Amino acid sequence: MTAPLVIGSVAYSPNVVPIWEGMRDYFAGTSTPIDFVMYSNYGRQVDALISGSLDLAWNTNLAWVRTVAQTDSACRALASRDTDLIFTTVFVARSGSGFTSLESLRGRRLVLGSRDSAQAAILPVHFLREAGLSEGDVNLTRIDSDVGKHGDTGRSELDALRAVLDDRADAAAIGINTWQAIGRGELLPGAFESFWTSPEYSHCTFTAMPSLEVERADPWVANLLAMDWENPQHRPILEMEGLQAWVPPRLEGYASLVKAVSEQGITARW
Amino acid sequence: MVIPRTPVSPPSAAPSAMGVVLDLIEGIGRVPTGGMATVALDAANRIAALDLVVAWCASSGNEIVSVEGLTVTVRHGRSPDPLAQLDPAQVPGSRVWVYTNFDCNLACDYCCVRSSPKAERRAIGAERLQQIASEAAAAGVGELILTGGEPFLLNDLDALVNSCTDELPTTLLTNGMLFRGARLERLRRMDRSRLTLQVSVDSATPGIHDSHRGTGSWAKAVDGIRIAHDEGFRVKVAATLPADQMHELDPFHSFLDTIGISREDQVIRALAHRGVADSGIELTVDSLIPEVTITADGVYWHPVAADHDAQFVTRDIFPLADAIAEITRRFVAHRRAADSAAEWFPCA
Known part of the structure; x- marks a missing residue:
C-alpha cells in the first residue's frame, strides 16, 4: 500500500479540520492517499517541511517566499487555488473621504493588518514605496491581531476596518478576500469605498522539498487538479477552502512580495 | 414669506x-x-x-x-436543502396519489383508511379527476397513482383511468378480485401502454393473506393477476407485512417469481399503525416524506394517513400546484426544525 503523503496546514479557522478531513477522504479514493498535520503558525510549519517531517506544506505567499529563502530556491511550488493567482490588496476608506490614489495618503493615517500579512501589511508598504511614499510620509498604524498566521484569519483586517469606522485611521489596506467579504462597498454604500487596488499577485501554494520524488508528486498534483466544482462530493471542500479549481502555481506572481521582503528587511525565519 | x-x-x-x-x-x-x-x-x-x-x-x-x-x-453557511437530500423520486409532487372512492369489497384488518363494504363512498368523481390529471401533468408530476378502497367498485372506472392515462403514466391499486363481467370489460378498455395494475398479495400461501383480508381472497387475487397478465397489463404486487415478518421474504419473492411478477415489481412494505390496524410502525408528519394525496375531502400529507386529521393539509385541491407547493413548504420546515432540534440536543 502506498504510504500517504503528509501535508501540513495552519489552523487558521475551525473549518480547517473539515477541509482537510474532506481532502483526506477524497485522496483516499485516489492513487495518492494523504494525511495531514495542523500547525498553529506558518513558521513552525515551514520548519517541519524543511526538516523532512512533512512531504508538502500548504503555504501562504510569505511562507513560500521564506521557504525559498531558506532552501536556496530548492523547494518547489506544486499547485494553488484559482483565487490565489489573482489576489490583490485593496486600499479602502470611509465613503466620501476623498482619497483618489496612494499619493493622496501622504500625511494621512493608514492602518495595516498583522505585520506578517502579505496582503494587509508587507505588500501595502511596498506599493506605497513604489508610489514614492516612504513610511514617514504616511502615518502607519499596525494591528497585529493574528501574527503567525500571515493574515489568514482576516481578523487583523477586520480590526483595521473598525479603526477606520471609529476614526482611529483614515484608510486601511486589506486583502481582496476581506473586501469581498464585506460586500465590496456595495452592501452599504455609505460605509466604505475603495480608492486603489494593487496589481494581481500570487498567494497560497503547496510547497514541496526536493526530497519529494517527482514520481510521487506528479500523480498527487494530477489528482488534486481533478477535483471538480460540479461534483457534489468535492464542492463543499472547495467552497470552504475558497476556490473553484486547483491550478498550477504562477511563480512570477511572487515577485512583488520577494521584493517587498527584501526592501523591508523581513527575515527568512522567525 | x-x-x-x-x-x-x-x-x-x-x-x-x-x-x-x-x-x-x-x-x-x-x-x-x-x-x-x-x-x-x-x-x-x-x-x-x-x-x-x-x-x-x-x-x-x-x-x-x-x-x-x-x-x-x-x-455559518446555509442549512442543507432538505429537497436536495431526497432521491428525485421522493421529491413531493414527483407523483400524486388519488383516492377514487374509499368503499371496498373487503374489510382488511390493517386497512390504513378504514375501507370496507360498510364504508361510505367518497368518490373523487370524473370531473375532479380529469382536472387533477391535467393540472398534475402541467405541474411536472411524473405519475398518478389511483387507489380505492377498491376502485373496481366504480362503474365509470374505465373512463376515470383513461382520463389519467391520457395525461400521465398511471398505476391503479386493486385487490384483483373483481375481474369478471362488466368490470373485466372496463379493465379491457384501459390503456395497457400507460397503466400498471398493483395487486395486493400478502403471502406466498393463502394463510396469512386470508387471515387479514378474508377467506378465499388470496386465491382470487392470484387469479386476478393471471387475468391481468392475460389481458396484457403490467402487474406489480404490493405486500403489507408486520415488522416481525420482514426478515422472511425469500419464499415470498420466489412465489411471486413463479406467477410472473418481475423483481422490480415486487413491493413489500411494513404494516403501518393507521386506520383499523391495531399495531404497526408509527407514521407521523415528522417521520414521513410526503406523497401528495388527494381525496374527495381535500389534500393529505401521505396516502397511508388519508383519513387522519393530523395529516390533512388543505381542503383546496386546486390549483394543484399550490397544494404541492404547500406540502413542499411544510416538509422543508419540518426537516429544518428537526435539524435544528438535533443541533440543540446533541447526544454526546
Whole structure:
C-alpha cells in the first residue's frame, strides 16, 4: 500500500479540520492517499517541511517566499487555488473621504493588518514605496491581531476596518478576500469605498522539498487538479477552502512580495 | 414669506451598521460551517443594522437563524436543502396519489383508511379527476397513482383511468378480485401502454393473506393477476407485512417469481399503525416524506394517513400546484426544525 503523503496546514479557522478531513477522504479514493498535520503558525510549519517531517506544506505567499529563502530556491511550488493567482490588496476608506490614489495618503493615517500579512501589511508598504511614499510620509498604524498566521484569519483586517469606522485611521489596506467579504462597498454604500487596488499577485501554494520524488508528486498534483466544482462530493471542500479549481502555481506572481521582503528587511525565519 | 429651509443631512447610520457586519464576519470565522454566531445590534440603528445583516447573509451565503430583540443569530453557511437530500423520486409532487372512492369489497384488518363494504363512498368523481390529471401533468408530476378502497367498485372506472392515462403514466391499486363481467370489460378498455395494475398479495400461501383480508381472497387475487397478465397489463404486487415478518421474504419473492411478477415489481412494505390496524410502525408528519394525496375531502400529507386529521393539509385541491407547493413548504420546515432540534440536543 502506498504510504500517504503528509501535508501540513495552519489552523487558521475551525473549518480547517473539515477541509482537510474532506481532502483526506477524497485522496483516499485516489492513487495518492494523504494525511495531514495542523500547525498553529506558518513558521513552525515551514520548519517541519524543511526538516523532512512533512512531504508538502500548504503555504501562504510569505511562507513560500521564506521557504525559498531558506532552501536556496530548492523547494518547489506544486499547485494553488484559482483565487490565489489573482489576489490583490485593496486600499479602502470611509465613503466620501476623498482619497483618489496612494499619493493622496501622504500625511494621512493608514492602518495595516498583522505585520506578517502579505496582503494587509508587507505588500501595502511596498506599493506605497513604489508610489514614492516612504513610511514617514504616511502615518502607519499596525494591528497585529493574528501574527503567525500571515493574515489568514482576516481578523487583523477586520480590526483595521473598525479603526477606520471609529476614526482611529483614515484608510486601511486589506486583502481582496476581506473586501469581498464585506460586500465590496456595495452592501452599504455609505460605509466604505475603495480608492486603489494593487496589481494581481500570487498567494497560497503547496510547497514541496526536493526530497519529494517527482514520481510521487506528479500523480498527487494530477489528482488534486481533478477535483471538480460540479461534483457534489468535492464542492463543499472547495467552497470552504475558497476556490473553484486547483491550478498550477504562477511563480512570477511572487515577485512583488520577494521584493517587498527584501526592501523591508523581513527575515527568512522567525 | 416662505423661508427656505437649509437642507441638513441626517447623521449617517452606515458606519455603525457596518460595524455589525465586521462583528459578524469575525464571529462566523470563529465557528465551523454549520455553527452559529450571534451579534448584538445597536439599539439606535437597529433597523438599518438588521437590514445590513440580512443583505450580508444573502450575499455571503450565510443564514439568519433568529432575531430576538437586539440579538441576531446567524448560521455559518446555509442549512442543507432538505429537497436536495431526497432521491428525485421522493421529491413531493414527483407523483400524486388519488383516492377514487374509499368503499371496498373487503374489510382488511390493517386497512390504513378504514375501507370496507360498510364504508361510505367518497368518490373523487370524473370531473375532479380529469382536472387533477391535467393540472398534475402541467405541474411536472411524473405519475398518478389511483387507489380505492377498491376502485373496481366504480362503474365509470374505465373512463376515470383513461382520463389519467391520457395525461400521465398511471398505476391503479386493486385487490384483483373483481375481474369478471362488466368490470373485466372496463379493465379491457384501459390503456395497457400507460397503466400498471398493483395487486395486493400478502403471502406466498393463502394463510396469512386470508387471515387479514378474508377467506378465499388470496386465491382470487392470484387469479386476478393471471387475468391481468392475460389481458396484457403490467402487474406489480404490493405486500403489507408486520415488522416481525420482514426478515422472511425469500419464499415470498420466489412465489411471486413463479406467477410472473418481475423483481422490480415486487413491493413489500411494513404494516403501518393507521386506520383499523391495531399495531404497526408509527407514521407521523415528522417521520414521513410526503406523497401528495388527494381525496374527495381535500389534500393529505401521505396516502397511508388519508383519513387522519393530523395529516390533512388543505381542503383546496386546486390549483394543484399550490397544494404541492404547500406540502413542499411544510416538509422543508419540518426537516429544518428537526435539524435544528438535533443541533440543540446533541447526544454526546
